[in-house]
Amino acid sequence: MNDLEYQRLLEAGWRRKLTSEEELHVQAFLVSRPDLQSDFEDDLALSQALEHLPNAPLSSNFTSQVLQMVSLDERMAERRLKLTRDWRWWINHLIPRVALGALTVSMGALGFLQYQKHSLQERAQNAGAFNRQLEVAARRVPAEMWGDFEAIRRLNTGVSASADDELLAALK
Amino acid sequence: MSSPVDPDAALMLLVKQGDRDAFEALVEKYKQPVMNLVYRTLSDGTEAEDLAQHVFLQVYKSAHRYEVSAKFSTWIFTIARNLCLNEIRRRSRHPAESLDQASAEHDDMPARQFEDVKTFSPPDSLLQGELETKIEEALRELPENQRTAIQLCRNEELSYDDIAETLKCSVSAVKSLIHRGRETLKQKLKPYLRTGAWKEK
Numbered sequence: 001m002n003d004l005e006y007q008r009l010l011e012a013g014w015r016r017k018l019t020s021e022e023e024l025h026v027q028a029f030l031v032s033r034p035d036l037q038s039d040f041e042d043d044l045a046l047s048q049a050l051e052h053l054p055n056a057p058l059s060s061n062f063t064s065q066v067l068q069m070v071s072l073d074e075r076m077a078e079r080r081l082k083l084t085r086d087w088r089w090w091i092n093h094l095i096p097r098v099a100l101g102a103l104t105v106s107m108g109a110l111g112f113l114q115y116q117k118h119s120l121q122e123r124a125q126n127a128g129a130f131n132r133q134l135e136v137a138a139r140r141v142p143a144e145m146w147g148d149f150e151a152i153r154r155l156n157t158g159v160s161a162s163a164d165d166e167l168l169a170a171l172k
Numbered sequence: 173m174s175s176p177v178d179p180d181a182a183l184m185l186l187v188k189q190g191d192r193d194a195f196e197a198l199v200e201k202y203k204q205p206v207m208n209l210v211y212r213t214l215s216d217g218t219e220a221e222d223l224a225q226h227v228f229l230q231v232y233k234s235a236h237r238y239e240v241s242a243k244f245s246t247w248i249f250t251i252a253r254n255l256c257l258n259e260i261r262r263r264s265r266h267p268a269e270s271l272d273q274a275s276a277e278h279d280d281m282p283a284r285q286f287e288d289v290k291t292f293s294p295p296d297s298l299l300q301g302e303l304e305t306k307i308e309e310a311l312r313e314l315p316e317n318q319r320t321a322i323q324l325c326r327n328e329e330l331s332y333d334d335i336a337e338t339l340k341c342s343v344s345a346v347k348s349l350i351h352r353g354r355e356t357l358k359q360k361l362k363p364y365l366r367t368g369a370w371k372e373k
Contacts (some may be wrong), residue, residue, distance in 0.1 A: 014325050015352055042358045050326055055204050056211030059221060063199045067192070068227045073229060086221035114207055 001029040010040070013047055188235045195235075199228050202245070206252050209323055213256040215312055223259055227252045245327070246334045251319055253338060254349035260316070303364050310360040317341075318353030325350050 151170040186194035263327040324335045
């Protein structure tokens with residue numbers, strides 16, 4: 001056995017108990033290398049110490065707790081999935097309807113505003129036209145025409161067949 | 173790479189299809205090795221058990237992503253180690269908070285039931301107990317990667333390649349970690365190791 005083989009067996013001893021044959025090989029090697037003897041013994045003792053370390057305390061219902069955690073997690077995942085589905089439903093069904101409703105109301109409001117604006121403009125135009133007619137009338141009627149006003153007014157009191165003759169007579 | 177006949181990987185593929193019995197079988201098989209790793213990393217029994225349970229929950233939740241690209245044991249120990257490292261980082265940021273507070277929503281879970289597994293005969297109990305305490309302390313004082321490497325090394329199912337994959341380093345780095353860790357342990361425990369109390373009877 002050489003140093004390399006000794007190292008290989010030492011490393012094997014880290015993972016498992018050496019077979020009696022392997023131990024004999026090592027012991028035979030150590031006769032020629034007494035400087036390694038105590039180190040090998042410490043290594044062996046350490047391996048045994050680690051081997052005999054007790055297991056960490058584990059509750060007897062560990063597995064059932066894990067399975068329960070898994071069930072709980074699945075339920076929560078389902079709930080999350082349902083929320084996502086609900087949200088998608090809102091997006092797919094309700095939101096288009098709400099949007100359509102909002103669009104209809106907006107169109108109605110817009111139409112009403114347009115109508116109001118149009119009728120205000122129309123009223124303003126009418127008022128403007130009336131004022132213009134008044135101004136034109138005031139400017140164009142000659143003052144002497146007002147002299148016949150009383151005669152014309154009297155004609156309205158009684159309409160006769162010879163209204164035209166009476167008018168002519170009145171104008172003379 | 174793992175062998176295609178890894179029975180645990182086969183069970184995990186069943187879990188992937190929603191088989192609860194297969195998952196239960198994996199929990200039964202790995203609960204103690206996972207708990208040992210977590211317990212010796214966190215040094216707190218209650219938190220260690222919470223975290224070990226989260227390891228299995230993580231396994232279940234990740235089942236749909238599971239691909240047989242490595243041994244199942246390598247995969248689960250990697251998850252356990254990552255959760256431990258996260259917990260250590262969390263503790264360093266929020267030293268006063270406990271995992272129990274974080275999982276307060278699990279109030280409807282059954283209380284833990286422990287059985288006393290220590291069965292020393294009275295004359296041995298003092299020495300044995302002291303030795304155990306010393307070795308646990310010495311292990312706790314090791315750097316995390318050395319401690320994890322030494323613990324995984326005791327698991328005969330894991331090869332050095334598997335340990336290297338779990339620790340995300342090379343095989344030679346794993347051997348170096350184990351060697352350095354064991355040298356430190358030997359130095360610290362020398363007086364106890366030489367009592368011969370650990371020798372197999």
